[in-house]
Amino acid sequence: MTDLLAARGLGIAFGGVVALRDFELSVAEGDLLGLIGPNGAGKTTAFNLLSGVLAGGAGSIRFAGQDISRASPERRARLGMTRTFQNIRLFEELTVLQNVMAGAHARHGAGLFDALFGGPRLRRSEAAIRERAEAVLARTGLGDLARQRADALSYGDRRRVEIARALASEPRLLLLDEPAAGMNEREKADLSTLITRLNADDGLTIVLVEHNVRMVAGLCRRLLVLHKGERLAEGPTEEVLRDPDVVAVYLGRRRQPAAVAASAPC
Template structure:
């Protein structure tokens, strides 16, 4: 593994016309990092995610993955460079089975070439077998072994979230971006999720960035937290530091009434 951080974003900026959605956003994720990105609604968290994953092209700034400059690269190239993500509003391949969803995530890494597939060469059969085996293992890891053959669209909300993570893991990413992974989960599902993320992070060293509204989850899970407000980073530090930060408290609770009256 190279010394360069797995993700390095410098001064990312995104403008939609006159609106600056994200301004001067910096992120540095090392191997094994577990960072939370929080902020009030409309702070630009999802825009920041879309910039990092290549869904949106930044208006300014640079992104590099493991030392390689990827600014402006398409999402599939970002994914191939080791960056995987999940979506706030779950985006599965609903009509495919659970294991097939995971297999799609491993397609670029493990599948045979187009030519080998069309000619059904032995290398195709080997690759297909390996892909199935790896995906089966991941399906077991995310605890859905019994549902492997089920249509993904028919699963419960919590299970669908797991499938998304499984699909992301199949690409063997260096970094995983989770967009509100606990949204819609009940408390016990959330606990399972937290321990799964922590375990994945510790065992495989995958760097994780989490956007989440559940403050308990973020403070409990993350080693470092970034706070975004109106597109700007207003604080970064350990959960304790961030919780005590005046700017953060102001962003979430608003400035005191007195103060505003004087302003």
């Protein structure tokens, strides 16, 4: 089976700092892959290069059978690659529904102006986008918040709206950058359930960046660990979490093989 996403030799430096070096990633359709590593390891940089937010890096990227190495972020989104941001980026003065509709526009958009002032065909497309957004809100448990302004939401709800907005674009691949950051335990548990369902029930392919190793280990069968811009380990979750190099990076010293997840910070 060919991979949905295949990145080869990705790399970039900022000034003298190598943020990512020779990054390789293969993601098959239906995968739920965890991308972990300490602060500054290069996880967000990898997402920035994959999603095209950062241009000018080394390497090549194939997605859905096409070479997208030089494609714009918008083209990657239209092909079905969508991401969320570590620093939440919502339209603060718009409602939850409008934020999520904006996500649907990213894929199918006629443009908001056309949708509002265009002819009947465009108005129909706007109706379809609203329908899609409402379905996603129901799926993500945000239905009751549809008419709330984004800036009135709790932190955990804001993160969920970001995910809902990404889902509204009907992605084939979803890149989640620390979706549980700032969430309480209850919200984290709900998020884990949602991620599992999106992957197992809806067949969505997901790459998850998350500091909460216990959560990642519970969700992902395969992990890739970055450290100082380089790949430290990759493989089945249990093997990777017993890898002495991984244990050393997470616990700051070498120990008997142990499940990092049992003692890693949440």
